[in-house]
Amino acid sequence: MSDTTYARTERTTPTRYRDRATWEREAIHAILDSAYICHLGFMANGAPVVLPTIYARVGDRLYVHGSTGSRPLRGAGADQGMPVCVTVTLVDGLVLAKSAFNHSVNFRSVVAHGIAQQVTDPEELAVALDALVDHSVPGRSGDVRRPNAKELAATAVVRLVLDEVSAKTRDDGVDDDEADLELPYWAGVVPVSTVHGTPVPDASTTVPLPAYLRDFR
Amino acid sequence: MSDTTYARTERTTPTRYRDRATWEREAIHAILDSAYICHLGFMANGAPVVLPTIYARVGDRLYVHGSTGSRPLRGAGADQGMPVCVTVTLVDGLVLAKSAFNHSVNFRSVVAHGIAQQVTDPEELAVALDALVDHSVPGRSGDVRRPNAKELAATAVVRLVLDEVSAKTRDDGVDDDEADLELPYWAGVVPVSTVHGTPVPDASTTVPLPAYLRDFR
Numbered sequence: 477m478s479d480t481t482y483a484r485t486e487r488t489t490p491t492r493y494r495d496r497a498t499w500e501r502e503a504i505h506a507i508l509d510s511a512y513i514c515h516l517g518f519m520a521n522g523a524p525v526v527l528p529t530i531y532a533r534v535g536d537r538l539y540v541h542g543s544t545g546s547r548p549l550r551g552a553g554a555d556q557g558m559p560v561c562v563t564v565t566l567v568d569g570l571v572l573a574k575s576a577f578n579h580s581v582n583f584r585s586v587v588a589h590g591i592a593q594q595v596t597d598p599e600e601l602a603v604a605l606d607a608l609v610d611h612s613v614p615g616r617s618g619d620v621r622r623p624n625a626k627e628l629a630a631t632a633v634v635r636l637v638l639d640e641v642s643a644k645t646r647d648d649g650v651d652d653d654e655a656d657l658e659l660p661y662w663a664g665v666v667p668v669s670t671v672h673g674t675p676v677p678d679a680s681t682t683v684p685l686p687a688y689l690r691d692f693r
Numbered sequence: 694m695s696d697t698t699y700a701r702t703e704r705t706t707p708t709r710y711r712d713r714a715t716w717e718r719e720a721i722h723a724i725l726d727s728a729y730i731c732h733l734g735f736m737a738n739g740a741p742v743v744l745p746t747i748y749a750r751v752g753d754r755l756y757v758h759g760s761t762g763s764r765p766l767r768g769a770g771a772d773q774g775m776p777v778c779v780t781v782t783l784v785d786g787l788v789l790a791k792s793a794f795n796h797s798v799n800f801r802s803v804v805a806h807g808i809a810q811q812v813t814d815p816e817e818l819a820v821a822l823d824a825l826v827d828h829s830v831p832g833r834s835g836d837v838r839r840p841n842a843k844e845l846a847a848t849a850v851v852r853l854v855l856d857e858v859s860a861k862t863r864d865d866g867v868d869d870d871e872a873d874l875e876l877p878y879w880a881g882v883v884p885v886s887t888v889h890g891t892p893v894p895d896a897s898t899t900v901p902l903p904a905y906l907r908d909f910r
Contacts, residue, residue, distance in 0.1 A: 512784045515732035517743035526734035528782035565745035567729045576837045577844040609793050620793045627794040650895040657897045664894040673884030678867040680874045
């Protein structure tokens, strides 16, 4: 891996639409920092399992957490770690072509492969848990009660080092066949985005909306 | 499986938050019909792979499609099919508690396990391809040039019968510990939703915006 680009491997080199792929660290990190959840893939009894879960990135490390009793986190606690695939996807638009075949989706996605390992170092654990809170709402970890010993004992955090990772992006208009261009169908792009509504305070809340939520988008 | 509920199995029974799970057909179908993409998990060379892809539901069948040359679709073309896990997730809110530990996410997700099989029957293939176009934009398949023989030959469609499937939902406020309620932090829910922007016509488009896109939300 160079300073700016992750190394390509066979499984991070797509078989199709190779021009949509990138291994650039900055582009990959930007996508990882933009989604709320990842999809964590692992194997259980010889079959694939894909679960949605929150995550956070700290430098070249991805963190996922859960109960110490949960299946994937138990697997990652083993000495040899656990093979995983972590995928993050954002949908940006529906691309409606004149032919069914050329319909597409504008999207940004990251796929990371590797061996997940349980975090045991208390300092790394504290950094990861703060990052998991800050991932969706930057600044939040400084405005909460941090985990106590009992909560720490109930929480398992797993680390995946970003190494074998790539991004794929489609951000373009309609790509119809020349022969279809005059067909009398509507073609174009329907933008899709994720938005936040007005924060709804819990009945126990006695303080005003913090700055990090006022400017939140 | 009864008429209204999918049968529970060990892997569709969560180890935690069991009250958030459901096996009800109607609830599961509603979630499947609300997202644009699924995350398809399969195994390649002994390791899990998770790829985002569009999909469609027709009754109790999920369809995923891709190039005939793509890795997962080649796997599903084998006689014995391919073990997969298909997961669909919608994020509805960020739940900010007074403790870091009780932070959560409001979400709806479906996880389906099974053996994916390639669709070879031409009639089923045609239904599946229409459904894939209609999934994101209902009504669209009647307003496009449908696939020709060459396009059909280049497209592989894979079927996963919904059988071992469950949904999980969190749709609730903050659940803080009693002892934390008086802490001077803001607690509450930030709603999250997916919205469509104004459709942007391609330069080749000569017809007005169709009704199914005017009322699109």
